[in-house]
Amino acid sequence: MKKALIVWGGWDGHEPRQVADIFASLLREEQFEVEVSDTLDAFNDGEKLLGLDLIVPVWTMGEISQEQVNNVSNAVQRGTGLAGCHGGMCDAFRNNVDWQFMTGGQWVAHPGNDGVTYKVEIKQSSSPLVDGMEDFNVVSEQYYLHVDPAVEVLATTRFPVAPGPHMLNKSVDMPVVWTKRWGFGRVYYNSLGHHADIVDMPQVKELMRRGLLWAAEGKAIAAGRDVSLFTHGEGYTGMGDSQ
DSSP: OOEEEEEEEEOGGGOHHHHHHHHHHHHHHTTOEEEEESSGGGGSOHHHHHTOSEEEEEEESOOOOHHHHHHHHHHHHTTOEEEEEHHHHHSSOTTOHHHHHHHTEEEEEOTTOTTEEEEEEEOTTSOGGGTTOOOEEEEEOOOEEEEOTTSEEEEEEEEOOSOSGGGGSOOEEEEEEEEEEETTEEEEEEOOOSSHHHHTSHHHHHHHHHHHHHHHTHHHHHTTOOTHHHHTTSOOOOOSOOO
């Protein structure tokens, strides 16, 4: 059985426990052995993380130690998947740029706050992860993010919708769903999921199911590969001045 660790907590407004429960149920239905933790201490054991197929953070606006970030980063570099949604992954630790570099983006705004009606546009043929998926509307927060240009974008949303000082700029297509690589590990992100009911929407739930499974497949593919390809013989432990 593949092994997954879900770590939830942080700001309670994102309903982290309920979202973690949805992810745990999805993974158990796919025959994963799932551990669910409500403490960042779950990231303290670097050797344990190396044995996982998947790490799922569900933690908003928290503070994390550099050692914990390094442990997660080291595991992902060696093939452990990383997948999550909304603020639970890309507004998890605002004070740590190493986390943001690994995940591919950081939330900066949601003009109009909750209750904005907007379209999620699937980038057809961008990836098998969105095969058969259609565009859909959602009523929630529309995430504006600062995004790594290296990510592979699978779905977007058009700004502006809600009023704000950003309106006088040109219209932009903001990534909603993306993948990227961190070393040999697979990283998957979906900006939807302000509350558990949004994660539980059929379209969002299916996108997350596919993304969780895709990220977890990277461990087997990475087996036996030489990490010195990107570490130059030394373990990559971030920028050193990341917080």
